[in-house]
Structures are given as structure tokens and as C-alpha cells.
Amino acid sequence: MRRGGLLLLGLCLATPAAAKPVAPKAFCDALPEAPACAGGVPACTLCHAVPPARNAFGKQLAEVLAPEAPRPLSDDDFRGGLAAALAAVGPLDADDDGADNAAELAAGTLPADADSVPRAGPCTPSMMGAWNLCGYDPAFAFKRIWLDVCGHSPAYADLEAFVALEPDAQMARLHDTLDACLDTPFWQGKDGVVWRLAHTKVRPIRAVKSGENAGPIPLGDYDDDYRLFVWTQTDDHDAREVLTADYFVAPAGFGRLEKVATRTNQPVVGERRAGMLTHRWFLVLNVMFTGIPRTAAAHAYRAFLGLDVARMEGLVPVEGEPADYDDKGVTEPACAACHSTLDPLTYPFSRYHGITGRALGYDPQRVARYYRNEAPTMAQTPEAGVFMGQPVADLVEWAEAAANSDDFARNTARDYWRLLVGHDPTPGEAAEFNALWKAFKGEHGYRVEAMLHALIETEAYGAP
Ligand SMILES: [Ca+2]
Ligand SMILES: [Ca+2]
Numbered sequence: 466m467r468r469g470g471l472l473l474l475g476l477c478l479a480t481p482a483a484a485k486p487v488a489p490k491a492f493c494d495a496l497p498e499a500p501a502c503a504g505g506v507p508a509c510t511l512c513h514a515v516p517p518a519r520n521a522f523g524k525q526l527a528e529v530l531a532p533e534a535p536r537p538l539s540d541d542d543f544r545g546g547l548a549a550a551l552a553a554v555g556p557l558d559a560d561d562d563g564a565d566n567a568a569e570l571a572a573g574t575l576p577a578d579a580d581s582v583p584r585a586g587p588c589t590p591s592m593m594g595a596w597n598l599c600g601y602d603p604a605f606a607f608k609r610i611w612l613d614v615c616g617h618s619p620a621y622a623d624l625e626a627f628v629a630l631e632p633d634a635q636m637a638r639l640h641d642t643l644d645a646c647l648d649t650p651f652w653q654g655k656d657g658v659v660w661r662l663a664h665t666k667v668r669p670i671r672a673v674k675s676g677e678n679a680g681p682i683p684l685g686d687y688d689d690d691y692r693l694f695v696w697t698q699t700d701d702h703d704a705r706e707v708l709t710a711d712y713f714v715a716p717a718g719f720g721r722l723e724k725v726a727t728r729t730n731q732p733v734v735g736e737r738r739a740g741m742l743t744h745r746w747f748l749v750l751n752v753m754f755t756g757i758p759r760t761a762a763a764h765a766y767r768a769f770l771g772l773d774v775a776r777m778e779g780l781v782p783v784e785g786e787p788a789d790y791d792d793k794g795v796t797e798p799a800c801a802a803c804h805s806t807l808d809p810l811t812y813p814f815s816r817y818h819g820i821t822g823r824a825l826g827y828d829p830q831r832v833a834r835y836y837r838n839e840a841p842t843m844a845q846t847p848e849a850g851v852f853m854g855q856p857v858a859d860l861v862e863w864a865e866a867a868a869n870s871d872d873f874a875r876n877t878a879r880d881y882w883r884l885l886v887g888h889d890p891t892p893g894e895a896a897e898f899n900a901l902w903k904a905f906k907g908e909h910g911y912r913v914e915a916m917l918h919a920l921i922e923t924e925a926y927g928a929p
Pocket of ligand 2: 569574577
């Protein structure tokens with residue numbers, strides 16, 4: 466076994482024996498409405514000083530968590546006992562700040578930090594400013610929509626006319642304004658707001674771009690990735706197709722886009738396509754020359770689901786994994802904590818070529834054909850994998866499961882929340898944020914524009 470494999474992807478933990486990768490998710494299973502779960506799962510610092518050392522709240526919790534069970538606790542004992550233990554320490558005040566632990570968890574403040582205390586008392590209206598500082602202010606929202614979505618302030622006469630409207634008419638005008646702005650090049654054009662929102666998912670590199678404005682070593686044209694992203698996020702389109710599309714999106718002149726069945730630079734055949742995940746650029750960048758391309762799975766998980774395996778997010782360990790087909794040493798305890806999730810998440814990516822000479826696109830024999838000499842068990846690498854506990858036969862099924870997951874809906878809503886509200890949902894905004902991503906998955910039918918109409922009605926957006 467190669468010890469160098471221990472550093473693989475930086476996923477190995479310094480303290481495997483004491484780490485509890487299941488803890489953040491178990492917490493949210495026990496207290497799903499806790500504000501700390503609004504943005505995904507709580508930070509380790511809820512219970513730990515520096516993991517594995519516990520803070521004052523973590524110590525109280527550990528004392529009453531499954532007291533009869535052997536130490537260190539198994540994951541099952543931990544999960545099984547957590548809800549009762551949280552209830553038991555609720556009336557205590559770990560940080561002595563006057564608010565009991567239950568009140569702090571409900572308010573989203575930190576039960577082990579005396580400087581973090583639930584805010585008392587209602588908001589007091591300010592008489593000083595033009596905006597209504599105590600709640601939703603339609604005039605503030607009106608100006609904000611103009612700036613955020615149309616790219617400039619409203620004309621003074623428009624603002625005056627808006628303020629003169631009755632409240633119902635003001636709300637109707639806000640939605641009309643949003644609709645008009647959503648159709649502007651500022652919002653949905655090339656290099657517009659939505660296009661730029663894809664930067665962290667695409668991770669463009671000018672030097673290896675092909676197509677228009679090609680670099681010196683043209684390997685893939687990521688404009689296709691941006692176009693698919695913009696298409697899925699605009700008009701009446703289903704945002705999940707960023708992961709499930711079996712089509713491409715091409716320029717159609719005058720800044721317009723159109724769906725097409727093939728692109729000459731896109732080698733993956735129709736029934737093997739999974740939206741951006743099987744675009745040439747995604748595979749060039751994330752698969753490259755790797756037999757078991759863990760980077761591809763980790764990037765997809767992070768970019769589209771908001772889960773960073775390296776930060777122990779989204780870990781759902783699979784029995785018998787990691788099998789370590791490529792002999793990278795990932796069965797070491799320090800690595801296995803993350804790789805028992807990451808490796809089965811990666812197998813479905815292993816049949817897609819990255820940068821390998823003439824062979825491009827999908828090849829069911831790719832690992833056996835090109836990588837069998839890398840390790841004795843390499844050729845046994847399966848194509849089937851596991852996505853969050855759910856077996857998937859291939860990447861198309863992987864993408865389908867991902868697109869339908871709560872994490873995808875939450876991450877998509879969070880992208881726009883960050884963009885328009887300006888920061889991650891705070892504990893105080895958790896109720897509005899949770900309602901938003903659930904509506905996106907439900908009544909909005911994964912239409913981003915429908916979700917944005919709901920977002921502009923939130924206090925978080927419209928209260929100055
Ligand atoms: Ca307290
Ligand atoms: Ca506190």
C-alpha cells in the first residue's frame with residue numbers, strides 16, 4: 466500500500482478515532498427546524514472547540530448521550546440517543562449567558578458562546594430614515610429589484626409613481642418589475658448575473674478553452690456549460706436539467722439561446738448524458754487522466770449540492786467501502802471516514818473519458834481498457850455506485866438522484882439567496898429560507914424565476 470495515498474484529496478482526518486462524521490446530519494434529523502440546519506447542517510463548532518475537543522455545550526451533551534452504551538459511541542448509538550440527549554440538556558445553560566440551551570438552539574445562537582445570545586424584544590421603528598426599518602418595505606424592495614436584476618436604479622419619476630400606489634398595487638408592480646428585469650441581458654445575457662453565478666461550478670481556465678476565444682491548448686469549450694446553466698435557470702425551464710439534460714444549448718443569434726441535440730465538440734452520446742456533468746469541459750477538468758476520478762464526484766457534490774466532502778459534509782458511509790480498487794491507501798482509518806462515502810459516489814464517473822487521446826466520451830470498458838495496470842484490483846472497479854445511500858447503476862441515475870435531492874433544491878435556493886440578499890441565510894432568516902427551497906421543490910416545480918418571485922417577498926429581501 467502506498468502511504469502517499471493518505472493525503473489523497475486532502476480528505477483524511479487528523480483524529481479518526483474521535484471524529485463523528487454523522488454528527489451534523491444526526492443533529493438536523495433530531496432538530497430539523499433548528500436555524501442551524503437552515504443552510505444545510507450546523508458547523509462542528511456547535512459542539513466542539515477544535516474537533517475532537519468538545520466545548521461546554523458538547524460536554525453537557527456527551528454526558529447524557531446514550532449513557533448505557535459503550536465508549537466511544539458507535540454511529541448508531543450516537544444517532545439513536547441524540548434527540549433524547551438534546552432534550553435533557555435543553556433546560557441547562559452551558560455558557561451561563563442567561564439563555565438556556567433549548568432557547569439558544571431555537572434562536573440559532575451558540576449555546577457554548579456567552580457572546581451569542583438570543584435577541585430580546587420586538588423591533589422598534591426608526592423615525593429617522595426614509596425606509597420602514599421594522600419590516601417589509603415595498604419601496605425598498607422596488608429599488609433593490611431594479612439594482613439587482615435590471616442593473617440600475619429606477620428613474621425618480623418611477624419611484625415616485627410607485628410610492629403613490631396602494632399596497633396591493635405596489636406588490637403587483639414589484640412582480641411586473643421583476644418579470645421585466647429577468648428578461649434583460651444584464652440578468653440572463655452572456656457574462657450577465659446568471660452566467661457569472663455559474664463560475665464556481667464551471668471553473669473556467671482561459672488557456673485551455675476551445676471554440677470562441679480559444680486558448681493556446683484548446684481542450685474544451687466551457688461556453689456550452691455556461692449556456693446550459695443559464696438556460697436551466699431562466700424562463701419556464703426546469704433547473705434540475707443542469708444535471709439531467711440530454712441536450713445542449715447553443716447560441717441562436719441576437720443573444721438568444723436554443724436547445725440542440727448534438728454539438729460537434731461534445732462526444733458523449735445522448736443516453737449517456739447527464740447535463741453539465743458529462744460536458745466535455747467538466748470531464749476534461751475533473752476527470753483528466755484519472756481512472757477513479759474522485760475529484761469529479763467531489764466537485765459535483767460541492768458545486769450542485771453544496772456539500773463539501775473535505776469538510777465532512779454529506780457523508781453517508783457505505784458498508785464495505787472504500788474498497789480501494791486503485792490501491793491509493795484510502796482504507797486507512799483516517800481516510801476511510803470520507804472515502805466510504807466518496808468512492809462509491811465516484812464509480813459512476815469512471816466510465817467517462819477526460820483527457821485521453823482519441824478516446825473520448827462514454828466507454829463502459831474505460832477502466833479495464835486503459836487503467837488495469839495501475840493496481841491489481843483496478844479492473845474490478847464497478848460502474849454502479851451509491852448516492853446518499855441510494856444505489857445508482859450509472860451516472861445518469863446518479864444525476865437523477867442528485868437533481869431530486871433536498872440538497873439540490875436547498876443549494877439552488879441558497880445560490881440566489883446569497884446573490885440577492887447578500888449573505889447566507891442567518892438563523893433569524895431560517896424560517897423564510899426553508900419555506901423558499903421547499904416551495905422551489907414543490908409548488909414552483911424547480912422554476913428559478915417562480916422561486917425569485919417568492920424571494921422578493923421575503924423580509925430578508927425587502928426589509929431595510
Ligand atoms: Ca446559554
Ligand atoms: Ca450563548
